[in-house]
Amino acid sequence: MNNAAIGILMLETNFPRLMGDIGHKDTWNFPVHFRAVSGASAQKVVHHDPRKLFDAFVGVGRELIADGCSGITTSCGFLGLMQEELKDALGVPFASSSLMQLPWIEAILPSGQEAGVLTISEERLSAAHLHASGARGTTAIAGLPKTGVFAEAIFKDKDHMDIAACKRETCEAAERLVSTHPNVGAIVLECTNLGPYAANIKDATGRPVYSIVSFLNWFQSGLTPPRFQVDKLND
Numbered sequence: 001m002n003n004a005a006i007g008i009l010m011l012e013t014n015f016p017r018l019m020g021d022i023g024h025k026d027t028w029n030f031p032v033h034f035r036a037v038s039g040a041s042a043q044k045v046v047h048h049d050p051r052k053l054f055d056a057f058v059g060v061g062r063e064l065i066a067d068g069c070s071g072i073t074t075s076c077g078f079l080g081l082m083q084e085e086l087k088d089a090l091g092v093p094f095a096s097s098s099l100m101q102l103p104w105i106e107a108i109l110p111s112g113q114e115a116g117v118l119t120i121s122e123e124r125l126s127a128a129h130l131h132a133s134g135a136r137g138t139t140a141i142a143g144l145p146k147t148g149v150f151a152e153a154i155f156k157d158k159d160h161m162d163i164a165a166c167k168r169e170t171c172e173a174a175e176r177l178v179s180t181h182p183n184v185g186a187i188v189l190e191c192t193n194l195g196p197y198a199a200n201i202k203d204a205t206g207r208p209v210y211s212i213v214s215f216l217n218w219f220q221s222g223l224t225p226p227r228f229q230v231d232k233l234n235d
Contacts, residue, residue, distance in 0.1 A: 004033040005223040007064030020196030077190035080133035102135035113185030116140035142177035171204040
């Protein structure tokens with residue numbers, strides 16, 4: 001064990017993980033502990049009912065807690081569907097999905113603006129997922145192309161990925177989101193594999209972009225607060 005505060009429940013995958021992806025160790029400037037959940041593929045979690053895997057997620061989560069992790073998260077935003085059930089079963093702080101940032105972000109946006117979501121699957125991301133994550137069921141959503149390079153790399157679990165094409169697809173989808181919904185003042189990336197493209201999306205849309213990276217940096221800041229020297233005043 002690496003003294004990690006955060007344990008990450010990983011899907012079973014082989015596709016490449018870039019820096020900025022939840023599963024790339026160099027994404028984090030603090031230690032994390034990864035552990036895969038047997039049988040939990042991206043296909044099963046997004047296109048089927050992830051609640052059928054509940055016991056498997058609980059079992060691996062408890063292993064991470066036994067190893068010393070004081071907070072647990074997951075590597076798929078669609079698992080927000082089980083936020084309530086998993087946090088109660090695990091008994092420690094549990095941050096299931098980057099979608100949980102939506103209410104916070106809307107609280108800081110000017111009146112008349114709202115947060116929108118960029119997701120790997122517009123078809124499968126439902127109001128139920130949003131409600132379970134504490135967000136509005138009417139939140140504006142745009143998805144990556146169903147037969148695009150990015151989605152196929154994830155759902156077919158390919159061992160290679162055309163990064164330039166993925167960058168282009170994500171930016172085009174984000175531009176469609178803000179074009180269709182001009183009141184979207186900030187974007188939340190549902191998919192934990194979209195983090196590598198957050199800065200590109202910001203450049204393309206001019207909107208702030210929040211991802212699993214922003215979410216877990218916040219999560220970590222409470223689990224292991226920075227320690228400051230406070231025994232004397234500055235001169």
